[in-house]
Amino acid sequence: MTSSSLPIAITQGDPAGIGPEIVAQAFRDAPELLAGCFVVGDVATLRRAAACIEHPGQPSLPVAVLGGLDEVAALPPRCLPVWPLAGLHGPAPWGQVSARAGSDAAACVTWAAQAALRGEIAALVTAPLHKEALSAAGVTYPGHTELLQAESARHAGVPLADMPVRMMLASDELRTVLVSIHVSLREAIAAVTQANVLQTLRITHAALSRNLGRAPRIAVAGLNPHAGEGGLFGREEIDEIAPAVAQARVEGVDAHGPFAPDTVFMRARSTPQRPGAFDVVLAMYHDQGLIPMKYLGVDKGVNVTLGLPLVRTSPDHGTAFDIAGRGVADPASLIEAVRMARALVGGG
Numbered sequence: 001m002t003s004s005s006l007p008i009a010i011t012q013g014d015p016a017g018i019g020p021e022i023v024a025q026a027f028r029d030a031p032e033l034l035a036g037c038f039v040v041g042d043v044a045t046l047r048r049a050a051a052c053i054e055h056p057g058q059p060s061l062p063v064a065v066l067g068g069l070d071e072v073a074a075l076p077p078r079c080l081p082v083w084p085l086a087g088l089h090g091p092a093p094w095g096q097v098s099a100r101a102g103s104d105a106a107a108c109v110t111w112a113a114q115a116a117l118r119g120e121i122a123a124l125v126t127a128p129l130h131k132e133a134l135s136a137a138g139v140t141y142p143g144h145t146e147l148l149q150a151e152s153a154r155h156a157g158v159p160l161a162d163m164p165v166r167m168m169l170a171s172d173e174l175r176t177v178l179v180s181i182h183v184s185l186r187e188a189i190a191a192v193t194q195a196n197v198l199q200t201l202r203i204t205h206a207a208l209s210r211n212l213g214r215a216p217r218i219a220v221a222g223l224n225p226h227a228g229e230g231g232l233f234g235r236e237e238i239d240e241i242a243p244a245v246a247q248a249r250v251e252g253v254d255a256h257g258p259f260a261p262d263t264v265f266m267r268a269r270s271t272p273q274r275p276g277a278f279d280v281v282l283a284m285y286h287d288q289g290l291i292p293m294k295y296l297g298v299d300k301g302v303n304v305t306l307g308l309p310l311v312r313t314s315p316d317h318g319t320a321f322d323i324a325g326r327g328v329a330d331p332a333s334l335i336e337a338v339r340m341a342r343a344l345v346g347g348g
């Protein structure tokens, strides 16, 4: 079997959030794209999700409990195929942080990561989990990205430092890769070092060169207002970021900047009227990159982990506890995440 003919696992996410219901909606509303995919999770949780998206005039979505991954290819469209993971707690009250929900979400991600690393699935698409619930469950990794990094490093038998990963958010209009991820703003500022920026440039160049078939044009954002204005508003651009860009260019990376962070995303954005000037923007911290992405619409962006020895995508939004269980959540970003995972494994 080639990797693109293997099934794609979708993790159910936090059972108290919108994850299970957007997964159910994706199987109901995008059956062709979802062919060959299955959900890892709890059967009762996913039956509840299928029930909560039932609206008058729409067909119900039967749950198919899988006995083996070889059954995925033969499933009829418009069913919800579930790989039932043993030992899960099951449905949790909607919209509430709980250790049991965090534990179920983490167990599904860990199972899917290990299946991908063993070469049993082509990719994993992760429905959102709640980071406080994850922590309440005793998981010491803040989110999927770090958990997947740890599983991958363990599988490869290398220390975490030898498995550097980065978060990319991507849509048709814009891509951004973050120098740091789930840390406080103070820690994020401290993480703007020449070494971290250079490592982010190398990871971004390698990943996007594979995806685009050419070297990506990388814009590097500054940290300070107006990229420091020649040192008047901070020296990180001069002392850390510019030397990293210069070193990357010596290595053949098409890196530019640092640019003023308030205008670089506008320059990189592609619209039908105007192609962007860059393929990707390196953001110096989480919100610098995610605010412009999400402002363009949470229905469009996909979260892709770069640097892993497996393909992992996710919607760019979270668990949306405020609307969970009402059947009104938009599955568009999850559907885009499946589309992106397929493209990355070479299946279309």
Ligand SMILES: NC(=O)C1=CN([C@@H]2O[C@H](COP(=O)(O)OP(=O)(O)OC[C@H]3O[C@@H](n4cnc5c(N)ncnc54)[C@H](O)[C@@H]3O)[C@@H](O)[C@H]2O)C=CC1
Residues within 6 Å of the ligand: 018, 022, 126, 127, 128, 129, 130, 131, 132, 144, 298, 303, 314, 315, 316, 317, 318, 319, 320, 321, 322, 323, 328, 329, 330, 331, 332
């Ligand atoms: N891939 C993942 O696992 C992600 C997890 N999270 C986690 O999710 C939790 C909640 O995060 P928040 O900051 O509240 O962001 P959120 O994205 O869950 O919600 C922000 C707002 O957007 C709305 N929204 C989000 N997704 C939507 C959808 N598909 N359809 C309609 N409306 C939608 C929500 O109702 C809410 O008003 C946190 O623990 C966060 O860390 C956040 C982003 C990604």
Ligand SMILES: NCC(=O)COP(=O)(O)O
Residues within 6 Å of the ligand: 142, 143, 144, 145, 146, 290, 303, 314, 316
């Ligand atoms: N803001 C994106 C986010 O927090 C997702 O994190 P992860 O769970 O993909 O690591």
